[in-house]
Structures are given as structure tokens and as C-alpha cells.
Amino acid sequence: MQTEQNTDTPSGSLEDGIAAPYDFSIMDIFRETWQRTNGLKGSVLGAIALVFIIMLVITFIAAFATGIENFAEPESFSIVAALLNLVVSLASYPFFAGIIMMGLHRAVGAPVNFKMAFAYFNYSVPIIIASICMSIMIMLGMFLLVIPGIYLSIAYMFTFALIVDKNMDFWQAMETSRKAVTQHWFKFFFISLIMVAIYSISLIPLGLGLIWTIPMFIALQGVLYRRVFGITSVQTPPNETKAF
Numbered sequence: 001m002q003t004e005q006n007t008d009t010p011s012g013s014l015e016d017g018i019a020a021p022y023d024f025s026i027m028d029i030f031r032e033t034w035q036r037t038n039g040l041k042g043s044v045l046g047a048i049a050l051v052f053i054i055m056l057v058i059t060f061i062a063a064f065a066t067g068i069e070n071f072a073e074p075e076s077f078s079i080v081a082a083l084l085n086l087v088v089s090l091a092s093y094p095f096f097a098g099i100i101m102m103g104l105h106r107a108v109g110a111p112v113n114f115k116m117a118f119a120y121f122n123y124s125v126p127i128i129i130a131s132i133c134m135s136i137m138i139m140l141g142m143f144l145l146v147i148p149g150i151y152l153s154i155a156y157m158f159t160f161a162l163i164v165d166k167n168m169d170f171w172q173a174m175e176t177s178r179k180a181v182t183q184h185w186f187k188f189f190f191i192s193l194i195m196v197a198i199y200s201i202s203l204i205p206l207g208l209g210l211i212w213t214i215p216m217f218i219a220l221q222g223v224l225y226r227r228v229f230g231i232t233s234v235q236t237p238p239n240e241t242k243a244f
Contacts, residue, residue, distance in 0.1 A: 103222030130170035
């Protein structure tokens with residue numbers, strides 16, 4: 001992977017993220033994100049394709065093992081099928097955390113490769129617990145007039161990255177993310193809306209635009225995280241300037 005030549009990479013810190021003296025321009029975020037997307041596409045798309053195949057194989061093996069051969073038939077949607085889908089979904093989160101870490105590496109110009117999707121299984125327990133807790137909290141928020149659910153879905157966006165990068169437990173990561181994002185929640189909200197719009201447009205030409213927008217989403221996560229918290233678990237190349 002190519003590394004940048006002495007680029008300006010504003011970084012926050014864990015303390016800054018919580019106290020929120022940080023700030024950023026939405027346009028600056030997207031400008032840097034697009035630059036960081038270059039050099040990330042192959043690794044991210046390769047990792048996602050490989051994870052998808054692994055999850056598919058696990059699903060079919062588990063389905064046959066439990067006697068659920070055809071998910072297309074209504075009677076197949078039993079309690080066993082629902083539990084199977086839940087287990088497979090939860091099992092995918094450690095892979096997703098690894099893909100998010102690709103974005104963090106790219107945000108500081110560190111090397112990235114598809115194997116990173118499989119490099120963070122030691123964080124599986126807090127990541128899976130966090131995913132369950134976040135889902136419950138967001139669903140409860142949706143039942144409570146919808147707005148609390150929307151708020152939490154944005155506020156918890158850095159949870160997985162904090163678990164891995166800062167070695168936090170699941171609740172500490174959730175609360176740290178929430179407190180930090182809340183200080184500039186509307187900026188994060190509008191960034192998310194813009195990204196959803198870009199993603200939707202990329203689906204129009206037979207989905208070919210996803211080749212750029214999926215890695216762009218991962219790069220966006222890394223750039224935003226670095227701007228708020230700084231990145232402590234990634235070794236920065238000598239030619240990449242970074243301030244924590």
C-alpha cells in the first residue's frame with residue numbers, strides 16, 4: 001500500500017473526545033475521506049467478500065445440521081432458524097471490527113490488508129456484548145418516539161473502534177462514544193445522511209459504485225475516529241505526521 005507524503009492529519013485524544021474541544025468541517029472530512037479511500041478498496045472489498053463466503057458456508061452447514069434445509073419456505077422460519085440467524089449475525093461482528101480497524105490504519109497512512117478482518121478475534125466477547133446492548137438500547141429508543149433511537153444509532157458509532165483501539169470494555173466504549181459524539185451530534189448526523197445519499201446513488205448503475213462507496217464508508221469511520229479520539233494502537237509510518 002502507498003503511504004502519503006507528509007500530510008496534515010489532525011487528531012484528537014481520548015480526553016479531547018469526551019470533553020469535546022475538538023471540531024471539524026464536514027467538507028474537510030469528506031475531502032480527506034475520499035483521499036484515504038485510494039489504497040483501501042482492494043483490501044476492504046477482498047475482506048468483505050471473504051467474510052461473506054465464510055458466513056454463507058457457516059449458515060448452510062448450521063442449517064443442514066439443524067434440519068433447516070430451505071429458508072425460503074415459510075415453515076422454515078422457526079425458533080431454531082431465528083436463533084441460527086442471530087448467532088451468525090453476532091459472529092460477523094468481530095470480522096466487522098477488523099474491517100473498521102482497516103479504516104483506522106488508513107487514517108494514519110499505516111499498511112492495510114484483507115487479513116486484518118481476522119486479526120481481532122481476541123476482542124470478540126466485548127464486541128458481541130456491545131452489539132447486543134447497542135441493539136437493545138436503539139430498539140428501546142425507537143419505541144420511545146423514535147428520536148432517542150436515532151440519537152443512539154449515531155452516538156454509538158465509535159463503540160467497536162474504542163473497544164479495539166483503546167482496549168475498553170463494552171459499556172465504557174458505548175458511553176465514551178455517546179458522550180463524545182453528543183457534543184457535535186448534528187455534524188455526525190449530517191455526515192451520516194450525506195454518506196447514505198452517496199451510497200444510494202452508487203447503487204443506481206448496477207451497484208458498480210459500491211466499489212468506491214463501501215471502502216469510502218470504512219475510510220470515513222477511520223478519519224472521524226482519528227479526529228475525535230486519536231489512534232493509539234496503530235504504528236504510524238515515519239512519513240506520516242500525526243498528533244495525538
